[in-house]
Amino acid sequence: MTAFVVARNSYLLLMLLLAVADYFFLSLSPWVYLALTLLYILLVVAGSSVMSLNFFTRSYTRGRGNTIALTFDDGPSAEHTPAVLEVLDKWGATATFFCIGERMEQNKALVRKIKEKGHRIGNHSYTHSNLFSIFGKNMVVDEIEKTNRLIQELTGEECRLFRPPYGVLNPPIAKAAAACGMQVIGWNIRSFDTTTKDYQKVVERVLPRIGPGAVLLLHDDRENTPKIVDAILAHASRLNLRYIQAQELIHE
Ligand SMILES: [Zn+2]
Known part of the structure; x- marks a missing residue:
């Protein structure tokens, strides 16, 4: 029985x-x-917008042990994702990219590159529509399945990781995710990297909150993301945190 x-x-x-x-x-x-x-x-309303409350369905928002999980939403972006991949390479870090189906269609080679670099691709819906939170269950199922097929085609992997657009979980979205056999992945540190152009501000806000079990929400379609990730990874390496991907957050 859910909290709802x-x-x-x-x-x-x-x-x-x-x-x-x-x-x-x-x-x-x-x-x-x-x-x-x-x-x-x-x-x-609070239950719909705060995933960690697990109000409508179970979601995974925290790692176990001395770990850090970096998650990137809204890509892939031809302009900015390659620079993010370079920074991850520089620190030997692995991450999860919650991609939008439509953007994967436009950047198929880039999706393959993300996978070849050893990162994980997750499902972040097909359209990322502004109206996603009022979609019915069948529409959400369509979005999830279309994106899953694309991930399978491009990476050969069956995707079970879902991050709902805008982090909104309501009954139709929760039911659709369950019907598709998806695990919902949240976060416990929101970088707010989309709300300011000043990357130092993002870094100052995020670094003090990083510790064991951190799951960060970032966006790889932004100009400042590589610089922010570089600072985060420098800090994570000082703290000796081990990088994990979203599927490693799933536990009973
Ligand atoms: Zn998004």
Whole structure:
């Protein structure tokens, strides 16, 4: 049973009990019902956007032991991904690239190169549509399957790693991921590398939070990413952390 089902059933039971009590002996203000409903809605919204709450489905957001997992979303980018690969090479680091299907279609050789370098390709949907969070289950299944077929074609690997666009998990997305046999991979350090052009700011924010079990969210379609990754890897090597890929985050 997911946390969502527990929350929904508790909410419905509480409303029912209050209504019965209200009818027989309590005299509650309508505001009590409204406040409880608002609280429930807030909980569902938080559960949709914070993957580590595991509200709608299990997601993996933390490594075990002295490890660090670097994950890159939204690529591959012909302009910026090659420089990211060079920095990873320089430090002998391995990483996971959660690629968008449409972008893989445009950069097939680059996807093969990522795989040849020993990194892992994950599924980050086919279109990364702005409307992804209101897609129905079947639409999400289509997105996942189309991208999985492409990954299989380009790397020969069956992909089971899924990162939902914008990190949003709601019932249709959770059900689609389960129907496709995907494991949902989250993060515990968000770099916010897409919100500022000042790479030093990103580095200053991220480095102090890095420690054993870190799972970083980065984007390989940005100009500053290679510089940010270089600083992160220098720090990780000082801390003696071992680089792992997303499939190594999956455990019971
Ligand atoms: Zn994304």
